[in-house]
Amino acid sequence: MAVRILLEGSLRTTAAAIGLAALVAASLLLPVARCAPAPVYENEEKPWWHNPCSYNPNRIRHSRGIPPAVKTQLKTIVNMFNSRVSQHVQRYCSKFESTVHSKQIKKPDWLPTKKFFQSLDDNVSALPEFHYQIQIHAATLHKLWNMHIESAVSSFDGIERSNLMNDTAQHMKSLLCEVETAMNSSKLHRKKLVPINYVSDVQIPSKTNFTTGIVTDCTLLREYGNFLRKSNKKLSGKNRRRKAGKTKKAGKAGKSGKPNKNRKRTFRRRS
Structure with a gap:
């Protein structure tokens, strides 16, 4: 009887020890909260900008003008950036304006060039290239967000910086989703997907000093x-209408305001 009681006590002690070990192991698996979270991706090989709204565009159909509804959405997205994200960028950078002006950096050569903007037009065939360039900005933001700025400056707030990056990322995701929706409805291929490591450590370092970090942040944002x-001006057709208006006026009069000599004249015969 004494042996049985001793055995049962030993089993209960062992079970309690196993339960405690399981509880400790489970607690170690729980995510640790961070004050200034970096961007989280479900899969490092497949970042969020590869599938912002779960659309899968098929093959290209006939080219046509971008639907008015899409233009309206693009305009809304741009206005949202101007009213929210842009103001956040301005507040963040204005605190360090003297630092930003003290060290200028060249425009990154991996971002869209003048040639890209010249190729944009009010046509759905321009959307895949536009979609691709937004992805490049998303990959740039990802690298920027993960750049650690070493600073002892009291006015520098890492949480504020992280919130700014998060606002910008959410904006990019909304924009990508709108463009991808338009491409899907027009049977357009995505050009290609920008990998998560598109921007190298040489282009944006993983760790930097305060001055370089702030200048890089403000320049890229x-x-x-x-x-x-x-992009919004080109895709909405504003530039085309403006040029057409200038051409029409030039046909009526020269630079001096006098009638154009090359204009065909008509005369009435006197009765």
Whole structure:
């Protein structure tokens, strides 16, 4: 009887020890909360910009003008950037304006060039290239977000910076989803997918000093704003209408305001 009681006690002690070990192991698997979270991806090989709204565009159909509804959505997205994200960028950068002006960096050569904006037009065939360039900005933001800025400056707030990056990422995701929706409805291929390691450590370092970090942040975030505004003008057809208006006026009169000599004249015969 004594042996049985001793055995049961030993089993209960062992079970309790196993339960405690399981509880400790489970607690170690729980995610640790961070004050300034970096971007989280479900799969490092497949970042969020590869599938922002679960659409899968098929083959290209006949080219045509971008639907008015899509233009409206693009305009809304740009306005949202101007009213929310752009102001956040301005607040963040204005605190360190003297630092930003103290060290200028060249425009990154992997971002859209003048040639890209010249090729944009009010046609759905331009959307795949536009979609691709947004992905490049998304990959740039990912690298920027993971750049650690070493700073002892009291006015620098890592949480504020992280929130700014998060706002910009959410905006990019919304924009990509709108463009991908338009491509899907027009049976357009995505050009190609930008990998998560598109931007190297040489282009944006994983760790840097305060001055270089702030200048890099503000330069790249402002470049994204410029990219949006220029793209929206081209895709909405504003530039085309403006040029057409100038051409029409030039046909009526020369630079001096006098009638154009090359204009065909008609005369009435006197009765």
